[in-house]
Amino acid sequence: KHMTRITVAKGDGIGPEIMDATLAIIKAAGAKIEIDEIEVGEKVYLSGNTSGISNESWDIIRRNKIFLKAPITTPQGGGYKSLNVTTRKFLGLYANIRPCVSLHPFVDTKHPNMDLVIIRENEEDLYAGIEHQQTDEVVQCLKLISRPGCEKIVRYAFEYAKQYGRKKVTCFTKDNIMKQTDGLFHQVFDEIAKEYPDIENEHWIIDIGAAKLADTPEAFDVIVMPNLYGDVMSDVAAQIAGSVGLAGSANIGEQCAMFEAIHGSAPRRAGQNMANPSGLLQGAIQMLTHIGQADIAEKVQNAWLKTIEDGIHTYDIFKEGTSTKKVGTKEFAQA
Amino acid sequence: KHMTRITVAKGDGIGPEIMDATLAIIKAAGAKIEIDEIEVGEKVYLSGNTSGISNESWDIIRRNKIFLKAPITTPQGGGYKSLNVTTRKFLGLYANIRPCVSLHPFVDTKHPNMDLVIIRENEEDLYAGIEHQQTDEVVQCLKLISRPGCEKIVRYAFEYAKQYGRKKVTCFTKDNIMKQTDGLFHQVFDEIAKEYPDIENEHWIIDIGAAKLADTPEAFDVIVMPNLYGDVMSDVAAQIAGSVGLAGSANIGEQCAMFEAIHGSAPRRAGQNMANPSGLLQGAIQMLTHIGQADIAEKVQNAWLKTIEDGIHTYDIFKEGTSTKKVGTKEFAQA
Ligand SMILES: CC(C)[C@H](C(=O)O)[C@@H](O)C(=O)O
Ligand SMILES: CC(C)[C@H](C(=O)O)[C@@H](O)C(=O)O
Numbered sequence: 251k252h253m254t255r256i257t258v259a260k261g262d263g264i265g266p267e268i269m270d271a272t273l274a275i276i277k278a279a280g281a282k283i284e285i286d287e288i289e290v291g292e293k294v295y296l297s298g299n300t301s302g303i304s305n306e307s308w309d310i311i312r313r314n315k316i317f318l319k320a321p322i323t324t325p326q327g328g329g330y331k332s333l334n335v336t337t338r339k340f341l342g343l344y345a346n347i348r349p350c351v352s353l354h355p356f357v358d359t360k361h362p363n364m365d366l367v368i369i370r371e372n373e374e375d376l377y378a379g380i381e382h383q384q385t386d387e388v389v390q391c392l393k394l395i396s397r398p399g400c401e402k403i404v405r406y407a408f409e410y411a412k413q414y415g416r417k418k419v420t421c422f423t424k425d426n427i428m429k430q431t432d433g434l435f436h437q438v439f440d441e442i443a444k445e446y447p448d449i450e451n452e453h454w455i456i457d458i459g460a461a462k463l464a465d466t467p468e469a470f471d472v473i474v475m476p477n478l479y480g481d482v483m484s485d486v487a488a489q490i491a492g493s494v495g496l497a498g499s500a501n502i503g504e505q506c507a508m509f510e511a512i513h514g515s516a517p518r519r520a521g522q523n524m525a526n527p528s529g530l531l532q533g534a535i536q537m538l539t540h541i542g543q544a545d546i547a548e549k550v551q552n553a554w555l556k557t558i559e560d561g562i563h564t565y566d567i568f569k570e571g572t573s574t575k576k577v578g579t580k581e582f583a584q585a
Numbered sequence: 586k587h588m589t590r591i592t593v594a595k596g597d598g599i600g601p602e603i604m605d606a607t608l609a610i611i612k613a614a615g616a617k618i619e620i621d622e623i624e625v626g627e628k629v630y631l632s633g634n635t636s637g638i639s640n641e642s643w644d645i646i647r648r649n650k651i652f653l654k655a656p657i658t659t660p661q662g663g664g665y666k667s668l669n670v671t672t673r674k675f676l677g678l679y680a681n682i683r684p685c686v687s688l689h690p691f692v693d694t695k696h697p698n699m700d701l702v703i704i705r706e707n708e709e710d711l712y713a714g715i716e717h718q719q720t721d722e723v724v725q726c727l728k729l730i731s732r733p734g735c736e737k738i739v740r741y742a743f744e745y746a747k748q749y750g751r752k753k754v755t756c757f758t759k760d761n762i763m764k765q766t767d768g769l770f771h772q773v774f775d776e777i778a779k780e781y782p783d784i785e786n787e788h789w790i791i792d793i794g795a796a797k798l799a800d801t802p803e804a805f806d807v808i809v810m811p812n813l814y815g816d817v818m819s820d821v822a823a824q825i826a827g828s829v830g831l832a833g834s835a836n837i838g839e840q841c842a843m844f845e846a847i848h849g850s851a852p853r854r855a856g857q858n859m860a861n862p863s864g865l866l867q868g869a870i871q872m873l874t875h876i877g878q879a880d881i882a883e884k885v886q887n888a889w890l891k892t893i894e895d896g897i898h899t900y901d902i903f904k905e906g907t908s909t910k911k912v913g914t915k916e917f918a919q920a
Contacts, residue, residue: 388732427712
């Protein structure tokens with residue numbers, strides 16, 4: 251099997267620790283990867299580059315096409331742009347895939363039967379970043395939805411459901427208020443749903459949809475939605491499944507793909523060998539499947555599950571009763 | 586004690602049933618109210634009035650200043666405007682107050698200790714309703730945030746906390762992405778928080794804030810946020826506390842106030858004597874307090890609590906074990 255060259259960024263805060271753990275685990279499992287490491291995030295921002303990344307690093311990312319990224323810290327103020335968002339737009343990563351599965355009885359949860367995937371539109375909506383001050387007292391932000399954008403993400407969701415044998419795709423919008431923008435998303439959903447008669451489909455207004463998700467997440471399978479709703483709902487789903495620290499995410503485009511944890515860089519936990527590497531590891535597992543190393547991905551997933559099931563837990567999911575041993579980042583990776 | 590003249594709209598779907606129940610209950614408790622009933626919603630919409638309300642009805646609402654409104658159905662398409670949103674804007678009802686309290690062990694919930702109030706900005710944000718089609722394939726919606734709007738709602742939240750002896754006010758925004766609009770909301774929050782040194786304050790990015798809310802709602806007290814987030818988070822909080830069917834809401838302005846259930850008109854349940862009138866009743870209880878009849882409000886609240894505690898439940902909250910008797914709308918009101 252040939253090697254795949256990937257770009258790796260260790261990021262900020264707990265980033266380097268969880269990246270080292272993740273790389274150690276997947277290499278031990280036999281991942282056929284070669285690594286180009288780039289520097290992104292805080293250091294680059296503070297050196298005066300408000301994008302948090304150099305042109306040389308962009309070149310490497312585009313050349314390798316596969317990017318494994320640890321969380322980064324964006325400094326407050328000063329016109330700094332979120333590198334997450336820039337990367338998603340710059341590389342055309344239109345689909346953000348976030349599986350949220352509970353690991354009952356091994357990880358404490360009130361929702362033992364949940365197993366859902368949030369498919370989040372990743373380029374448009376309020377994330378377009380178009381904001382301006384209209385008067386002294388009024389500011390505005392543009393929410394932008396395009397038909398091609400809706401078509402790509404909705405089709406992705408149905409294709410995903412088909413490929414992974416999932417039975418239902420749900421759509422969340424607020425189209426009783428935003429009749430044109432969210433209305434378009436809903437309309438495209440209805441159109442494309444017709445092409446997949448074997449997959450159930452439903453739409454909920456996001457308010458009551460979110461309420462159902464928080465209350466009975468086991469009722470959902472695949473959920474597709476505009477960018478900002480997907481951001482919020484994926485944190486909700488991951489957290490009630492067990493912890494935002496357990497969820498990884500794939501950002502998929504036509505040419506390139508980026509894989510990451512869904513959580514942030516947790517600067518206060520940095521350098522203490524405390525952080526749970528599971529989120530980034532889950533991103534890496536999605537990456538391995540994506541680059542055709544599904545056998546390795548499965549091996550890593552099984553080893554990870556076994557460790558969690560053995561009760562070997564980092565502080566964030568440690569609980570007397572369900573856990574057996576509280577470990578640090580390195581010991582968890584070792585296990 | 587003098588009579589207060591209020592405007593009542595029975596609305597659509599389950600509206601008339603829950604309004605009749607609510608009025609019967611509060612009158613039996615001695616509410617000193619006189620009623621002007623107006624017709625709003627579906628019938629008015631379908632008669633060709635896209636606003637769902639006549640000018641004469643507006644005059645009555647403005648004259649009486651106090652408006653008790655049942656849920657209404659807005660027909661799909663055809664340029665119909667949500668009457669909820671129109672009323673809030675037209676009457677300047679800038680604050681939407683939504684208490685979410687669990688009634689453990691009487692109503693089934695996974696979150697027995699929750700007791701929070703969501704204070705939702707009620708006029709601005711994406712609800713301004715400014716949408717347009719820019720090209721064949723691109724539509725836009727304007728998110729609008731103003732400094733006076735932020736100041737009014739944030740101050741309201743802190744004053745509310747002070748008045749009701751609540752210890753903490755939390756703010757949710759997504760200001761790591763929307764630095765100007767949500768950034769302004771957050772900034773005003775920080776400014777006004779300083780004027781209330783005895784009340785704790787904190788800010789969460791809405792993604793992780795929502796995750797915490799869905800996972801450990803007992804960690805929150807008062808939460809203030811922009812309009813759309815408040816819409817979604819209040820349904821989440823109400824549902825995990827027990828049911829969206831149990832929550833009422835007050836919409837408060839300088840001159841006028843409107844009181845309602847947080848749920849919709851549930852057309853499929855209409856006319857079957859099934860619906861739970863509790864949401865609208867909770868709105869009516871807030872109304873009675875607002876118009877200086879706090880003693881009656883308390884009487885109604887106690888009778889309501891007693892009924893719930895006795896396990897006399899409508900279908901939506903009925904559960905073998907916790908409930909003792911399944912009743913209809915009328916029987917619930919009677920009890
Ligand atoms: C860090 C932030 C810009 C990002 C987002 O809002 O998308 C994060 O919350 C996520 O969900 O990946
Ligand atoms: C019916 C709808 C327009 C309304 C809203 O979005 O505000 C409702 O969901 C609410 O929360 O009162």
